[in-house]
Amino acid sequence: MPVKTAAAGPVAVLVVTWNSAAVLPEFIASLPDGMDGLDWRLIVADNDSADDTVALLRDLAPQTTIVQTGRNAGYAAGINAALDATASWDTGIRAALVCNPDVRMRPGCAKSLLDALGAELPGGDRVGISVPLLYEEDGATVVRSLRREPSVVRAFGEALIGNRRAGRFPALGELVTDPRAYEASTRADWAAGALMMLSGEVLDACGPWDEFYFLYSEETEYCLRAGDRGFATRLEPAATAVHLGGDSRVSPFLWTLLVLNRVRLHRRRHGVPAAVAFWAAVLLRETSRAAIGKAPSRAAVGALLSPAKLRERPGPAPAAPRSATS
Template identity: 30%
Template sequence: MTTVDATAIVVTHNSVSQVQDCLSALLSAGLPVRLIDNASTDGTPALVGARFPAVDLLVNDENVGFARAVNQGLAGVRTGSVLLVNPDCVLPPATARGLVEALRDRPEVGVVAPRLIARDGRVAVSAHPFESLTSVLGCQFGAALLPVPVRKLFSGRSRRRAYDACLRPGEPRTVDWVSGACLAVRTDLLLDLGGLDEGYFMYYEDEELCLRAWRRNAAVLYLPTVSATHVGGASSSPGQTWPHLYASRLRFFARHRPSTFGPVRLAVLLRALLGTALALARGLLRPGPAARRRVRAWREIYRIAAAADRTTLSQPVPMTSRSPSCT
């Protein structure tokens, strides 16, 4: 088996039903694998310890978020690159080799990602332009509900190029940012950047990473000639994750789009009010725990946006010195 100069880092949280396929594929590629579990309650650590003894396992007593968990796994890595792989993503050995070879053969590239394909064969749009006020407004107020071909018609040039890169596979091309569900990054670059920004509990770490890579003159490459299977959204419900999504969005704009932070914050507040109203109406028609969770989520999002302060959110959060290495 050809040795791949990379270490795979997998972060889990209640991922027992997905992680086996993920780990089997990574180990079959000959990769050292580090798994950081964020306080799962479904038996994920026990399963990994029993069935995958070759995996370096670290179990956190609390959910410390994705970015900090990745930084825990990064401690002491000696390979030339790091593969970040979600537990609901299956990365074939050929794809792992292709990603690492792209970093080896193209010294100008710092981050590279494969084509992502759902289990039903559909191709995911996983390469994107950096977000702007326009893209956020479109996402907040309905454009995300439109089919991809329709959205493409109303998109700017950079967004159309990203759609084409994903949906019309061809030559590798540079893009603004790629999905963190599966990507490879140079270890020295990630360490120089101080790891992932731990100010993001989940979401936006990938866009932040790629933006900072570009600022270090390290290109981000989308590699459609290799692919991985991604289920997506497997370990958390929307009611749990939505507040983290909006908190991370506000942080990203505070740090990198300060001139539009105010309008984005206002858009989030309005969307939270609309979401609360719609969730309450749905609860009247279909009462139950799902409706109540949505109401609580939108109220929490409103609270987050109402309290958001641009100066505070824009502060960098360094890699924590308390992040232990895997054993």
């Protein structure tokens, strides 16, 4: 069912949960301050949690719209299920705030993000996706959340000199590392998806999230697709939040899924020849990391060398939920 958007509607706060009981109480407690000044409604899509996630929601936030998908459907599918639940609202929705349950918005965060939408940029593009300045769990360390579009040259740059060093040079790195980029309203090709505000225009133009990506690269694909349609992703530093982070860098399964989805996304956007070169660059990086004893990279190398793994559709993770990663 198509999502109805309306300038006078509420902001739909979309959350996907999977065994998220440990992080939900603080998330829910942070919402009133984080959403201060806005008309909003909370919609949670639960991907068949085996813990007390749903019971906690009903107890702590009884007005929440809970969509139970009945399976571990993936992050994009969860977002789509939550969006679909808004289609029956007479008011429509003004915008959608996609957030992980391990994010803690600081006061006024969401309003700053909403106010940033629609700004016209040089070249005629408009801000369609706004993201906050994220801090790590210590509340002081800035998360480098902005990214440039993946490319073959950038993949090789990161493989040869590391993603943080390569990130100093726009042509060579995907990760935006310049501290000045996080001190101003900065446009990016895409941003980490822990917390992002989507305008009604973007929702109308882009439609649902791509459920091919069970986990990882779904926010990359969505931001790039929005960019293709003239909608920019931009950091709004007046909006701040804490992200508790995750374990994708230490879990072989999750790291492998992240790496494979990067290759799959490049193939789907650029075709097979470019994807082969991108795959070679990613393989080089993971091989060098595996050589110094990094178990997640060893697992990723094995998967990258398996044609069957590269072809298969991404599937459910056996362990950590998306709320613990990004």
